[in-house]
Amino acid sequence: MPAAPLASVLFVCVHNAGRSQMAAGFLAHLAGDRIEVRSAGSLPADQVNPAAVEAMAEAGIDITDQRPKVLTTEAVQTSDYVITMGCGDTCPVFPGKTYLDWALEDPAGQGIEAVRPIRDEIRTRVEILIAEIDAGQQDA
Numbered sequence: 001m002p003a004a005p006l007a008s009v010l011f012v013c014v015h016n017a018g019r020s021q022m023a024a025g026f027l028a029h030l031a032g033d034r035i036e037v038r039s040a041g042s043l044p045a046d047q048v049n050p051a052a053v054e055a056m057a058e059a060g061i062d063i064t065d066q067r068p069k070v071l072t073t074e075a076v077q078t079s080d081y082v083i084t085m086g087c088g089d090t091c092p093v094f095p096g097k098t099y100l101d102w103a104l105e106d107p108a109g110q111g112i113e114a115v116r117p118i119r120d121e122i123r124t125r126v127e128i129l130i131a132e133i134d135a136g137q138q139d140a
Helices: 018-032 050-058 073-077 112-139
Strands: 007-013 035-041 081-084 100-101
Touching: 007 018, 018 035, 018 050, 018 112, 035 112, 050 112, 081 112
Parallel strands: 007 035, 007 081, 081 100
Antiparallel strands: none
């Protein structure tokens, strides 16, 4: 019987087409089933940004099957961590959740050369997040 995830993380950006999709892809890839991963957007796009898909493919992670999803109150309520990336005040706030705001450049409309450094910054932040979640479990 698999163990329950250590935590649930929700990544939120406006269109759920670039930053949040890359972050979710990295977290799922690096943490596996240990951490439940969600992503959503306050105004979801029609598709994931092709430059984000290409940048993640370069990193060995396939996000071609992902679709932008609308942010729901339920998604926030059922998440332990809510990480916003430029969605401002559109994210509902509930007590007992850990809220982080990652100030990251928006890859929308940018080419692969501009998206790579954003991707790399997201990977670094996701690795730090995993370490924090793991450390929190050791303290529990």
